[in-house]
Amino acid sequence: MPAMNMLQALNSAMDVLLDKHPETVIFGEDSGYFGGVFGATQGLQKKYGLDRVFDAPINEAAIAAMAIGMAAKGLKPIAEIQFADYIFPAFDQIVSEMSRLRYRSAGEFVSPVVVRSPWGGGIRGGQTHSMSPEAFFTHVPGVKVVVPSNPYDAKGMLIAASEGDDPVIFFEPKRIYNGPFDGVPDAPLSSWARHPKGEVPEGHYRVELGKAEIVREGEACTVLTYGTLVHVAVNAAEKAGIDAEIIDLKTLAPYDIETIVASVNKTGRVVVAHEAPRTSGFGAELAAQIQEECFYALEAPIFRLTGWDTPYPHAHEWAYFPGQARFIRALQTVTEAR
Amino acid sequence: MSNGQSRFHVPAPPFRPGDAPDFSHLDLQKAGEAKRPDPLTASVKMTDLAFGLIGVLDHNHQAVGEWDPRLSPEVLREGLSHMVLTRIYDARMLKLQRQGKMSFYMKSLGEEAVAVAGAMALNKSDMVFPSYRQQGILFARGRNIVDMMCHCISNSRDNLKGRQLPVHYTWAEGNFFSISGNLGTQFPQAVGYAMGCAYKGEDTIAASWIGDGTTAAPDFHAAMTLASTYRAPVILNVVNNQWAISTYEGIAKGDAATFASKGLGYGLASLRVDGNDFLAIYAATKWAADRARKGGGATFIELFTYRADAHSTSDDPARYRPKNEFEKWPLGDPIERLKNHLIGLGEWDEDRHAKLEEQMTALVVKSYKEAESHGTLHDGPLSPTHTIFEDVYATEDWRLRRQRQDLGV
Numbered sequence: 226m227p228a229m230n231m232l233q234a235l236n237s238a239m240d241v242l243l244d245k246h247p248e249t250v251i252f253g254e255d256s257g258y259f260g261g262v263f264g265a266t267q268g269l270q271k272k273y274g275l276d277r278v279f280d281a282p283i284n285e286a287a288i289a290a291m292a293i294g295m296a297a298k299g300l301k302p303i304a305e306i307q308f309a310d311y312i313f314p315a316f317d318q319i320v321s322e323m324s325r326l327r328y329r330s331a332g333e334f335v336s337p338v339v340v341r342s343p344w345g346g347g348i349r350g351g352q353t354h355s356m357s358p359e360a361f362f363t364h365v366p367g368v369k370v371v372v373p374s375n376p377y378d379a380k381g382m383l384i385a386a387s388e389g390d391d392p393v394i395f396f397e398p399k400r401i402y403n404g405p406f407d408g409v410p411d412a413p414l415s416s417w418a419r420h421p422k423g424e425v426p427e428g429h430y431r432v433e434l435g436k437a438e439i440v441r442e443g444e445a446c447t448v449l450t451y452g453t454l455v456h457v458a459v460n461a462a463e464k465a466g467i468d469a470e471i472i473d474l475k476t477l478a479p480y481d482i483e484t485i486v487a488s489v490n491k492t493g494r495v496v497v498a499h500e501a502p503r504t505s506g507f508g509a510e511l512a513a514q515i516q517e518e519c520f521y522a523l524e525a526p527i528f529r530l531t532g533w534d535t536p537y538p539h540a541h542e543w544a545y546f547p548g549q550a551r552f553i554r555a556l557q558t559v560t561e562a563r
Numbered sequence: 564m565s566n567g568q569s570r571f572h573v574p575a576p577p578f579r580p581g582d583a584p585d586f587s588h589l590d591l592q593k594a595g596e597a598k599r600p601d602p603l604t605a606s607v608k609m610t611d612l613a614f615g616l617i618g619v620l621d622h623n624h625q626a627v628g629e630w631d632p633r634l635s636p637e638v639l640r641e642g643l644s645h646m647v648l649t650r651i652y653d654a655r656m657l658k659l660q661r662q663g664k665m666s667f668y669m670k671s672l673g674e675e676a677v678a679v680a681g682a683m684a685l686n687k688s689d690m691v692f693p694s695y696r697q698q699g700i701l702f703a704r705g706r707n708i709v710d711m712m713c714h715c716i717s718n719s720r721d722n723l724k725g726r727q728l729p730v731h732y733t734w735a736e737g738n739f740f741s742i743s744g745n746l747g748t749q750f751p752q753a754v755g756y757a758m759g760c761a762y763k764g765e766d767t768i769a770a771s772w773i774g775d776g777t778t779a780a781p782d783f784h785a786a787m788t789l790a791s792t793y794r795a796p797v798i799l800n801v802v803n804n805q806w807a808i809s810t811y812e813g814i815a816k817g818d819a820a821t822f823a824s825k826g827l828g829y830g831l832a833s834l835r836v837d838g839n840d841f842l843a844i845y846a847a848t849k850w851a852a853d854r855a856r857k858g859g860g861a862t863f864i865e866l867f868t869y870r871a872d873a874h875s876t877s878d879d880p881a882r883y884r885p886k887n888e889f890e891k892w893p894l895g896d897p898i899e900r901l902k903n904h905l906i907g908l909g910e911w912d913e914d915r916h917a918k919l920e921e922q923m924t925a926l927v928v929k930s931y932k933e934a935e936s937h938g939t940l941h942d943g944p945l946s947p948t949h950t951i952f953e954d955v956y957a958t959e960d961w962r963l964r965r966q967r968q969d970l971g972v
């Protein structure tokens with residue numbers, strides 16, 4: 226099986242979709258000829274033509290709205306928002322329109338659109354190229370929210386998202402486009418080629434949305450996270466020598482409640498972790514849900530490990546990012562609580 | 564154009580890497596040909612200015628026509644000096660970025676006149692709402708270069724406490740609004756600011772700049788609507804440098820004749836100006852400022868230019884356009900043009916120019932040494948870590964206090 230990094234895997238997913246489904250169209254700022262500023266759509270215009278893969282004007286609202294209109298006509302649009310930080314101009318079209326079209330028309334119209342967007346920090350992008358705005362979207366009924374953490378899932382989930390019947394916000398952790406990241410900024414970058422999830426089949430396959438994956442089994446506590454932090458969590462648990470069970474949520478809406486509840490009932494201790502600010506972040510939802518379903522199994526307060534309630538700072542990025550040191554402290558706090 | 568059936572249409576630029584660029588299709592109005600109406604003329608009476616090209620410097624570098632602002636040699640030399648400094652500063656900062664001294668940089672090569680002439684034609688009390696490619700405004704307004712560099716390398720003296728990407732300057736004292744990374748947001752904000760000036764009965768106005776690509780953004784249309792509705796004393800500039808990262812101007816323009824012509828439907832005075840002609844930009848800005856101050860409302864200006872270098876340090880333009888495209892750009896190099904004009908007037912010569920370049924290089928080198936003495940992003944010192952919790956609100960609330968304590972700072 227070929228080794229691919231996340232960008233190659235996403236590119237391969239779109240290649241498969243364009244090839245298999247003539248109604249698939251791909252567009253976004255710089256996504257056509259250039260192949261996207263990160264290269265996710267590279268080569269696709271050349272292979273499939275200008276009217277299958279093309280550049281869009283710098284108007285995220287227009288990109289989302291155009292996708293809705295195309296989807297209503299039976300196309301399968303995959304729209305790219307260049308950075309997740311720039312999804313807010315499209316917010317109204319996504320939360321008021323894309324998400325509700327099926328509901329308000331009682332199923333007469335649907336908008337199965339995929340909105341892809343590079344997401345998260347750790348690349349010295351400053352406050353406008355580092356955000357993880359997933360919680361804004363998990364709050365919206367009608368859209369699915371996906372954050373893959375490796376090339377294999379990225380490809381399989383993008384195919385599943387595009388072949389599905391619902392709008393999907395597909396956030397791509399750009400810090401791990403080229404390799405997993407253990408949360409220590411000075412450590413040399415490792416490559417996906419040396420990671421089992423970097424082995425990606427060439428052709429068509431799907432990874433079901435709504436399913437989490439236990440990436441490390443353990444008894445001492447449950448770590449619920451997604452995206453870049455999955456790798457930070459695994460490394461932190463190893464380094465701290467803590468028998469943590471680490472769950473990669475992969476899909477945040479709908480999240481995999483069964484896997485979560487089973488794990489928490491087993492361990493009784495929980496760390497929820499994300500890069501986004503703490504207040505009203507997705508971790509708050511997880512903590513509340515666990516409290517409702519697993520209250521009597523809990524042996525310690527749920528620990529929220531998150532970014533701070535500030536914009537993402539450029540120079541102090543590593544004081545903001547929940548890296549190894551803070552992760553280890555979180556695991557220790559939760560497992561040592563009596 | 565049509566074969567009688569609707570077809571899915573996606574525009575494409577005329578040249579790609581490997582093609583020989585040829586701009587002869589542009590059919591540009593000659594310098595000196597455009598009429599200069601009274602600044603209070605109704606927009607419908609001067610629609611031709613949105614389709615032509617206001618130019619002052621002709622092929623022989625002489626100032627011609629009604630738009631000649633008749634500037635003194637001192638002012639021309641000052642403009643030249645700011646433009647030369649801008650170019651040398653940019654080149655040096657790019658080099659430093661390549662050496663790992665800063666994370667990112669954006670040059671304004673080829674469009675220095677846009678920022679410098681625009682700023683010089685305004686009053687220093689007028690508020691500017693720039694994009695990231697008008698660093699020339701800061702030089703024209705006398706911003707301390709060391710301060711600019713300290714921001715770019717995010718060190719302990721960065722006035723923005725290491726929060727912004729390099730080149731996203733803020734300088735309230737110089738009436739230079741804080742630059743956002745989110746494209747276009749400043750355009751309608753500038754209109755609001757201008758409305759504030761009018762509300763307070765002050766003589767100040769606002770000016771803003773966005774790129775051609777950003778005219779597609781919702782905020783562009785918001786600004787045009789507001790400016791027209793409230794007749795705000797604002798100058799709205801579109802810097803048409805042909806490229807939005809890899810995307811050519813046609814993706815934002817569609818079938819409009821020119822970007823400037825988009826202003827006409829909003830009822831705005833709309834001018835298309837040679838963006839590589841210092842004198843033309845100066846004259847058009849002065850005219851628009853006059854119109855705004857006299858109650859004539861907003862002006863929409865397209866500055867026709869070319870982005871000669873990469874979009875940013877993350878970009879390789881050779882992947883999407885011919886390498887020598889800028890050399891074929893019919894409007895030339897703004898610095899060369901102003902320099903030759905001054906030489907033609909007998910007010911400048913190659914020796915003085917070389918000396919100016921030397922001086923500016925020395926200033927930049929010396930300033931960087933000083934800036935670096937306050938730290939670099941790479942090696943520090945940075946602003947103290949606890950500053951990440953400052954300025955989120957006017958005063959720190961319990962959440963931020965606890966989080967700061969949690970981080971141990």
Ligand SMILES: Cc1ncc(C[n+]2csc(CCOP(=O)(O)OP(=O)(O)O)c2C)c(N)n1
Pocket residue numbers: 254283307308311314696744745746773774775776777778802804806807808870874
């Ligand atoms: C709302 C938003 N969308 C996308 C981006 C990413 N982006 C940064 S610069 C740029 C191109 C801008 O082109 P243009 O407006 O022509 O200005 P220029 O860079 O040519 O001066 C894009 C798409 C952004 N910063 N903000």
